[in-house]
Amino acid sequence: MYKYNDFDEGFLRARTAQFRKQVERRIAGNLTEEEFRPLRLMNGLYLQLHAYMLRVAIPYGTLNSRQMDQLAYIADTWDKGYGHFTTRQNIQYNWPKLSDVPDMLDALADVQMHANQTSGNTIRNVTSDPFAGAAIDEIEDPRPVAELLRQWSTDHPEFQFLGRKFKIAVGASEADRAVLKSHDLAVNIVRNDAGETGYQILVGGGLGRTPMVGKVLNEFLPREDLLPYVEAVLSVYNLLGRRDNKYKARIKITVHENGLDTIRALVDERFAELRPTFAGGDQELLDEIRTHFQPPQFKNAPIDAFEAAYESDPVFRSWADTNLAPHKNENYAIATISLKKHGETPGDATSAQMRQLAQIAREYAHDELRISHEQNVILPHVHKSHLPAIHALLRSEGLATANIGLISDIIACPGMDYCALATARSIPVAQKIATRFDELKLEHEIGALKIKISGCINACGHHHVGHIGILGLDRAGVENYQITLGGDGTETTVIGERAGPGFAYDEIVPAIERLIHAYLELRDSEEETFLQAYRRLGMAPFKDALYPEAAKKNAA
Amino acid sequence: MARAFTPKIVTANALIEGDVIYLTADDTWSRNHADAELITDEARAAVRLAFAEAQQDFLVGAYLADAVEGDAGPAPTHFREEFRSVGPSNYNHGKQVEQNNV
Incomplete structure (x- = not known):
């Protein structure tokens, strides 16, 4: 690193x-x-x-x-x-x-970390695929480009007083694990028909009050043009973006109001001015950064210990089936460690848990850890022979929950338990949903399902792109929760559709339960996920499940 | 027509700890909502808020919040102020554990 x-x-x-x-x-x-x-x-x-x-x-x-x-x-x-x-x-x-x-x-x-530009109207922390360097489907490790952008954007004198915050994400795989299309700007490392590597640039994605899916600003940007091009985008936004209304200040609105073609023309114009000022120092820096991201020395050893544990230990098997993803080295796995133990606060880790994760990474996983946007921790490089030992160490600290991608693997913002902007609580809703479906023992039967909860319209909990999204609002002095359905935060990003009137705090968990029971009855096979069933059937049957009284009235 | 004035308290966050504080009738600050001065007069509310805002080196973000007279003293009316007066619901942290030390 x-x-x-x-x-x-x-x-x-x-x-x-x-x-x-x-x-x-x-x-x-x-x-x-x-x-x-x-x-x-x-x-x-x-x-x-x-x-x-x-x-x-x-x-x-x-x-x-x-x-x-x-x-x-x-x-x-x-x-x-x-x-x-x-x-x-x-x-x-x-x-x-x-x-x-x-x-x-x-x-x-002391450990080369900071809190710079994690707030304010600047370019924020550059995010990326938590499976970077390990994913089976990646073109290359996206992190050197992310690091280049981090260095370029840190204290950049032109971009310290933007109209609003600006979020950049970098990906390099077919599968999008970094919510690229919900970022102000996304750099997607791609290959063209000639086999050359370059960048697809997406712009104007974002959630919040006016959710928008990022649009392709440039289909294929040559490698050496990245920084001048991104600088051109920021430069155009800095001048053109609105400063009269906080809710219309993000680049998604600038793109929406001016049109993608106008933005593209302005960016091209500015790029033509900027390009000659980049004399290649940026490319030398990128080459230097790349030397820090060499793959680890992968171990060549038998994986019998993994196979034996997988056969003999059902708890380990369930965890392995749910929490492991394929690694580019077939003797390795990518292990996702859940910070979503049923009833706990999504994304929270105690100091003891952090130390245990550090110890596992040091001893068994090439000293690397990742944090995902889904608020879990990832060990990107684990030789499969170490997995049983890792699982045992995780269990001892309450970190072995086998629920990745399932109903209790919920994203939740801090909500009104902490956040000054929140209009309702998020955390207890997540806790109650996870606890309820754990009691029902339905989690694995339900299968792949993403619930995302935000405690206000700013959508830090990504509710718009949850298969089931929950938005907490203050309605006449009482917490009220709106449900959206059919959202998707991957390479096929879709903004979810609002189901209808909101639910009170004590009604939201039963409403989710009705929704899930409807899905279990409606799906055409155990393989059809909630999202697939929703796409096949549309809103109507799910709406009937959420609002049985209205459904009865309509039927009468 | 102007809306009728509803009773208020003055609240803010302490500069160092960030903890929620309430202005009392004898010009001190308490960490306990029930100790707050319940202000029933609009003109006095403005005076008390100005008094609080002048104490920049002790607090941050003073404002008036709605409250009602409760059994033990003023009580919050909105759930946001209620959460501010006790602490988060996911852990036993904040005022709900520290209240006894006030």
């Missing part, structure tokens, strides 16, 4: 020292909150409902064991012994004290 050079180290240390002084001036009363707020936001520090929240970037979701250990140390030393992994591959601490934050940032810098 990428290692900081002297420049990076110097930059980060200067930045944390600067913020330490800013905090001191705020506490001494020499800065007003109005003056301090943009400064703290640039360093990832929010003020939430009950406390401050520090959002730490995990660039393209990649961590080594030392970093994961340090995240645990920070949780124990300055927080309440846990952290929350988010849908943008960040980790959030929910209880830091303002006066401790400079020490936390120093501790992060």
Whole structure:
């Protein structure tokens, strides 16, 4: 993985020292909150409902064991012994004290981590495929390009005061595991008919108040043109994007209002100006970055231990069937570790769990960990012979839940339990759904199903692209939950359709249960997933299940 | 027609901890909602909010929130203020465990 050079180290240390002084001036009363707020936001520090929240970037979701250990140390030393992994591959601490934050940032810098640009109207943490470097279907490891974009966007003087935040994701596979089409800009590494590798550029995707699917701005961009082209897109957005209305300020609205062809023409024009200013230093840097992302030395050893455990241990078998994905090396697997134990908070890990994950990565998995946008942890490179031992270590820390891709593997934003913007709670809804279907023992029978929950219209919980999406709102002073159906956050991205009136807090779990029972009756075979059944049948039968009274009335 | 004034309390977050705080009738700040001054007069609400906003080096984001008189003192009327007054529902963290220390 990428290692900081002297420049990076110097930059980060200067930045944390600067913020330490800013905090001191705020506490001494020499800065007003109005003056301090943009400064703290640039360093990832929010003020939430009950406390401050520090959002730490995990660039393209990649961590080594030392970093994961340090995240645990920070949780124990300055927080309440846990952290929350988010849908943008960040980790959030929910209880830091303002006066401790400079020490936390120093501790992060000690392991080459930071909270820069995890908030504010800047280019945010660049995200990527959590299976990068291991996926069977990838053209190449997308992370060097993500790292190049991270370095280019960090403190970029032109883009520190954008009209609104700007999110970039990078992928390199046919399967989209990084919600590319819901990003402001996505770089998809592709191959053309001539067999050359280049970039497909998507623009204007996003969820929130006005959900939009990203559109193809450029079908095939030559490799050496990436930075000037992305800079051209940002440059056009920076000038053209609206600043009069927060809800119309994202690039998706700029694209929608001006039309894709106009945006493309403006980008081409700006690109023509910028291209000559890139003399190749960016390509040299990319080559240098690539040397940090060499594949590990894969072990060539028998996998008998895996096969024996798979045959003899049904608990291990269930976990292996549900949580493992194929690796490009056939003796290896990609193991997804669920942070969705039934009844627990989606995406939360205790410091003890973090240390156990670090220890497993160090001992058995080439020292690599990933965080997925689905709020789970991934061991990208595991020799299959180690899987039984890993499974045992996971079990001892409550990390062996076999539910990846199933109904309890729910994305949920922090919602009104923490977030100052939220209009309703998300976490307890996720907890109750997971607990209920665990009691019913229906999870594996239901099969592939993605439920995603947001506690406000900003859609951090990606509800629009959940097969079942749940949006928590404040309706006349009471929590109310709207259901959307048929969303999809993969390469075939679709925005879900609203089913009808919302449900009260104590009605939402029974409503989901009716929906699932309807699906089980309606599906044409056990192989037909919820999403497939929805696509075949449309909204009507599911709506009848959600609103039985209305269905009865219509039938009468 | 202007809407009738509903009773309010002044609340904010403490500068260092970020913890929710409430303005009391004797000009101090409490971490307990029930200790808040329940303001029933619109003019006084403006005065009390201005008093709070002047304390920039102690707090962040003072505002007026609706409240009603309860058994033990002022109680929140909206669920957001109720959550702010107790803490998150997924863990026993925040005021729900610290309240006794106030």
